[in-house]
Amino acid sequence: MHLKRWIFVLAAVALGLGAMNVVWAELPSVRFDRIQPLGLGVGTSLEVEVIGRDTEEVNALRFDHPGLSAELLKPGRFKVKAESNVPAGTYDVRLVGKYGVSNPRILSVTVGLTDVAEKEPNNEPDQAQAVELNSAINGSSDGNGQDIYKFHLKKGQRVTIDCQAMKLGSQLDANLILSSGSGQSLASSGDYHGRDPFIDFAAPEEADYFATVHDLIYRGGLPYRLVISTLPEVENVFPRAVQAGQTVNITAYGRNLKEGGGTSVPLQLEEFTFPLTVPSDLGKQRQFAFIEHPSDHSVAPTASTFMLNGYQLRVPVGAGALHPASMLVTDLPVVLDTEPNDERTQPQKLTLPAVVSGRFDKLRDADWFELDVPESAAGDYVFEVYSERIGGQSDPYLGLYDDKGTSVGEMDDFGPRANAFDAHIRDPYGSFSLQGKRKYYVVVQDRYSRGGPRYQYVLSIRKPVPDFDVAAIHSENPGPSGVNVWAGGAVFMDVIIHRHQGFSGQVVLTAEGLPPGVHAAATSLFNNDRTTFVFWADENAPVGVAPVKIIGTATIDRQPLKREVRPYTRVWTDANPGSSLPMRELVVGVREKAPYLVKLQPDRVNVEAGKEVQLKVQISRYWPEFKDKITLIPLSFPGPIQMPTVEIPAGSNEGTVKFTVQNGTRPGDYTVSVLGQAQVPFNKDPMAKDKPNTLVSSPSVPVTITVTEPPKK
Numbered sequence: 001m002h003l004k005r006w007i008f009v010l011a012a013v014a015l016g017l018g019a020m021n022v023v024w025a026e027l028p029s030v031r032f033d034r035i036q037p038l039g040l041g042v043g044t045s046l047e048v049e050v051i052g053r054d055t056e057e058v059n060a061l062r063f064d065h066p067g068l069s070a071e072l073l074k075p076g077r078f079k080v081k082a083e084s085n086v087p088a089g090t091y092d093v094r095l096v097g098k099y100g101v102s103n104p105r106i107l108s109v110t111v112g113l114t115d116v117a118e119k120e121p122n123n124e125p126d127q128a129q130a131v132e133l134n135s136a137i138n139g140s141s142d143g144n145g146q147d148i149y150k151f152h153l154k155k156g157q158r159v160t161i162d163c164q165a166m167k168l169g170s171q172l173d174a175n176l177i178l179s180s181g182s183g184q185s186l187a188s189s190g191d192y193h194g195r196d197p198f199i200d201f202a203a204p205e206e207a208d209y210f211a212t213v214h215d216l217i218y219r220g221g222l223p224y225r226l227v228i229s230t231l232p233e234v235e236n237v238f239p240r241a242v243q244a245g246q247t248v249n250i251t252a253y254g255r256n257l258k259e260g261g262g263t264s265v266p267l268q269l270e271e272f273t274f275p276l277t278v279p280s281d282l283g284k285q286r287q288f289a290f291i292e293h294p295s296d297h298s299v300a301p302t303a304s305t306f307m308l309n310g311y312q313l314r315v316p317v318g319a320g321a322l323h324p325a326s327m328l329v330t331d332l333p334v335v336l337d338t339e340p341n342d343e344r345t346q347p348q349k350l351t352l353p354a355v356v357s358g359r360f361d362k363l364r365d366a367d368w369f370e371l372d373v374p375e376s377a378a379g380d381y382v383f384e385v386y387s388e389r390i391g392g393q394s395d396p397y398l399g400l401y402d403d404k405g406t407s408v409g410e411m412d413d414f415g416p417r418a419n420a421f422d423a424h425i426r427d428p429y430g431s432f433s434l435q436g437k438r439k440y441y442v443v444v445q446d447r448y449s450r451g452g453p454r455y456q457y458v459l460s461i462r463k464p465v466p467d468f469d470v471a472a473i474h475s476e477n478p479g480p481s482g483v484n485v486w487a488g489g490a491v492f493m494d495v496i497i498h499r500h501q502g503f504s505g506q507v508v509l510t511a512e513g514l515p516p517g518v519h520a521a522a523t524s525l526f527n528n529d530r531t532t533f534v535f536w537a538d539e540n541a542p543v544g545v546a547p548v549k550i551i552g553t554a555t556i557d558r559q560p561l562k563r564e565v566r567p568y569t570r571v572w573t574d575a576n577p578g579s580s581l582p583m584r585e586l587v588v589g590v591r592e593k594a595p596y597l598v599k600l601q602p603d604r605v606n607v608e609a610g611k612e613v614q615l616k617v618q619i620s621r622y623w624p625e626f627k628d629k630i631t632l633i634p635l636s637f638p639g640p641i642q643m644p645t646v647e648i649p650a651g652s653n654e655g656t657v658k659f660t661v662q663n664g665t666r667p668g669d670y671t672v673s674v675l676g677q678a679q680v681p682f683n684k685d686p687m688a689k690d691k692p693n694t695l696v697s698s699p700s701v702p703v704t705i706t707v708t709e710p711p712k713k
């Protein structure tokens, strides 16, 4: 056991992942696995079923919009209502019960669509379920079967068929087929919006048409929401980068964008141009405000927008076109990709710094740019291409050449990945020092030479701006979880920082909006890009649920730079890595009492690099039957700070831990926590005689170590 633990600790240190490899069987924590149906129309209500683990006394649902509410009908069933003021979009829903607040699941709220419940049997064309146009069908996949829907189109009428599954958190890998009454296949789709299929179709003649849905490998019981519509629908917009505070003309490309609907055979994207005023406060805030949880970028849910500053735009056609577009917001003027620029000898000239909204219009499109660097503009530049982050389909690469045509740099994929949190993206990123009075050439191209309306990108070339993006995700492994602190106890989240080039300083995390009796320490990251953020609660903290913000603050040019931590959740239990999605809010629950809490004294210490320090351990044991030993291991330790495992013997509430700070450690504040692990007798039924031992991991209240330089000899 000891050996194993040591191997774990050493491996974790070696990987620099700290706590991120902890796997444990824990006390119950409510987990939300499925909501069904996956959506409803605005101004309506609908009965939903919720399924999860540790769902005792789940009597309430929590939404991230005040216009959404739920009434308990019976255990596992609620009546959900969407007030007419709820904007169309996807929303986070959470279970609230005896074992805290759960991870979110996604609920879609739509405008202009009629909700239809799937009716079985519908496996054969002659059993096809007849639906009107502009329906949202709430269905569920059949094991070894399929679901067929029938709808009527006039000659030339254009329809979009959008099977939403992964987008709404379902594990269905849907396949969609459109066929005629004679059974002839007219169109099919597998992965279009991420993993979800999509068909754009115009009827060659007035007739009934048939849409068939099944899982790729015929798994049953997986929910989907099939939208069959003639409403305006947007494929993309151009430009995709906009300057904060400016009004620009945006052209949307899509279907049924014209009054009275499209009648486009053969199928071409229609255009709709409109003025857009970009809010000025979006320029430098480093957030991505979404209307629908981003899913276009990948066949798995990932944290692709973690390093994107921007928002989603609902194109103003009709009541708002389906499918919002992800926009990058910048503080610089935006230049448009201007063809022809396919050769190095025919480049588009840019003035530095530059933000270019680009597109690979055609197969094998290459976009060449010329940088004429005056002496005054020489220096380090960050080159960055955005495609995955804005939901673009391309896998761009960036090549940099000098004035003799010699390759001097190539940029490629980047971004952090930590268990389910996956922000490693195919967008290129890197830096290069440009000399003055010289010309350079940049080429941006899709790695597979693909082109077309979906292959958009944004190129940014600018001097390094000290900045950072920061995200937090619940720490429980391997499944999705809420963030719950037991009264008297503690819980932690994993924090991931991406430092922009030009910034290596300290970031201090603090919490806002904590529920009564809940605390968090100012948590300093210095040389590390991962840490944990600990919440702990007083013994008498009232049970409840509250939205909490974690703010990261750095000091840059003597000014505070604040960045709100972007909250993330794991989506699926069995997918790792690549199963993380942003949430609109971080919610912290307080529930009934913890078995124990670990505190270290004092909670701030100064240590000279190369020296060690001892801290007192104080254990509070709250459950009378919990007497066993507690093992303490390092939780969020940066490499140069070390601590041997400590055991607090059974029945004891005191001990000491020793932190060693290596020679040469960069002076600054490092906040660390130790992880207590103990076998605690527990049974969900408090009257039960048999209480099996359960491993309970609990972070300590954090300690900030100020590392100082040794005195000069």
Ligand SMILES: [Ca+2]
Pocket (backbone or CB within 6 Å): 118, 120, 139, 140, 141, 142, 146, 147
């Ligand atoms: Ca079905």
Ligand SMILES: [Ca+2]
Pocket (backbone or CB within 6 Å): 120, 121, 122, 123, 142, 145, 146, 147, 148
């Ligand atoms: Ca069926």
Ligand SMILES: [Ca+2]
Pocket (backbone or CB within 6 Å): 337, 339, 358, 359, 360, 361, 365, 366, 367
């Ligand atoms: Ca181009």
Ligand SMILES: [Ca+2]
Pocket (backbone or CB within 6 Å): 339, 340, 341, 342, 365, 366, 367, 368
């Ligand atoms: Ca080109």
